[in-house]
Amino acid sequence: MNFAIIGAGLAGLTSAYEIRKQHADATIDVYEATDRIGGKLFTVPFQAGPTDMGAEAFLYRRKDAVEFFAELGLTDSIVFPSGMKSLVYTGGATQPLPAGGVMGIPASSEPLAHVVSTETAARIDDEANQPGIDWPVGGDLNVGTLVRARLGDEVADHVVSALLGGVYSCTADDLGVRATMPALAEELDRLVEAGEQATLTGAVRNLAADKTKSDEPVFGTFKGGYTELYETLAEKSGADIYVDAFVSGIEKTDGGYKITGGQDTIYDRVLIATPAPTTALLLKKVAPEASETLKAVKLADSALVGMRFESAEGLPDNSGVLVASDEPDVHAKAFTFSSKKWPHIGDRGGALVRASFGRFGDTTALRASEDDLVDWALDDLEKITGFDGRAAGLEEIYVQRWFGGLPRYNETHLATVEEVRGHLAGVAGIDVTGAWAGGVGVPAVIADAKSAAARISE
Secondary structure (H helix, E strand, O other): OOEEEEOEEEHHHHEEEEEEEEHHOEEEEEEEEOOEEEEEOOOOOOOOOEEEOOOOOOOOOOHHHHHHHOOOOOOOHHEOOOOOOOEEEEOOEEOOOOOEOOOOEEEOOOOHHHOOOHHHHHHHHHHHHOOOOOOOOOOOOOOHHHHHHHHHHHHHHHHHHHHHHHHOOEEEEHOOOOHHOHHHHHHHHHHHOOOOOOOOOHHHHHHHHHHHOOOOOOOOEEEOOOOOHHHHHHHHOEEEEEEEEOOEEEEOOOEEEEOOOOOEEEEEEEOOOOOHHHHHHHHHOOHHHHHHOOOOOOOEEEEEEEEEEEOOOOOOOOOEEOOOOOOOOOOOEEEEOOOHOOHHHHOOOEEEEEEEEEOOOOOOHHHHOHHHHHHHHHHHHHHOOOOOOOOOOOOEEEEEEEEEEEEOOOOOHHHHHHHHOOOOOOOOOOOOOOOHOOOOOHHHHHHHHHHHHHHHHH
């Protein structure tokens, strides 16, 4: 059997590996439009050691992912963060990032009292006394709209958008509750179905009460960077991988599918593992309804500046700092103090800092020159933390732009994905996967890719 996979990111490579397990003798061709594999996983060979300039961690408490890494023989490569706390920059000052809650949505004002006004704090504590949320069971609502209405703008801008921005490169106003915080949505479902009052603080309080405390690390990464994962998948898949291979279309022919821009092969099955707009384009001829539906998914652009300094003196003993979305005169949305957050990076000496730029709808960072991005990173770092990177000895710099790096998971996103899958159910031999389909985190992408590979292998 002949398989074509379009896209050699994590989703495409995982799919190739899983298909190989089901079809040992299959021909598996993977097409990648860029000059490398890995997609949004990208490990750069800094002189001091490999450094990730895309995703930098995975949710270690997702045991399906941990088991998958063990299957690949990567268990001994997994390392854990130092446990240093994060900061938030709001009101022109750095403060401890509020703990607890669900993506910054609190059960009470206590964790947020230092980053919101007394009026907002009182509003948070009174929210449980207000009429219940008109929550659509099984549906979704906009995070920003809901948080602003129930808890106020300060909660949305100072905390929730800052936290969600680090995951989705979007503000709270661009995201859906169920799409980004499914556990919270499910608790709101339960409250409504039970005839109880549905409030944000009440739902968060219930989730906290049900949560089992664990000393196990929340996050992990790979000592040699994510290159360990994507290169292992490529090798073990046994697939023929073609880079700089731009696929522009798929056509149904007698006996299978023809790939425009691919090898002169008729494929029995085609799995598309590309960003939503590219997937929509590729589905145009073979699944026009799915293609049209998928056009609703928009992407957020972002940029990263990796900086290595000779000295770490003056860099806060924290894992990083998030920037409130309403903070003026700051270009960066977050800084990760990688050498503080990850002991294996700290052991290299000096300091490694990643500066992040860009949220959905904001293209400033991507239109700026590399020199501007580096200057903004250094200026904002000094303004926010007092650390003078120029004086500390800037030894290495790497600028990575992610055009359309992450899909916007708004309040209609899950319904869109479900509709696309419904249209594709009637198209034999074609399937899709990727961060837009099953979630943006590494474990979510792997899980969705494994499911897609199982479907297309039948």
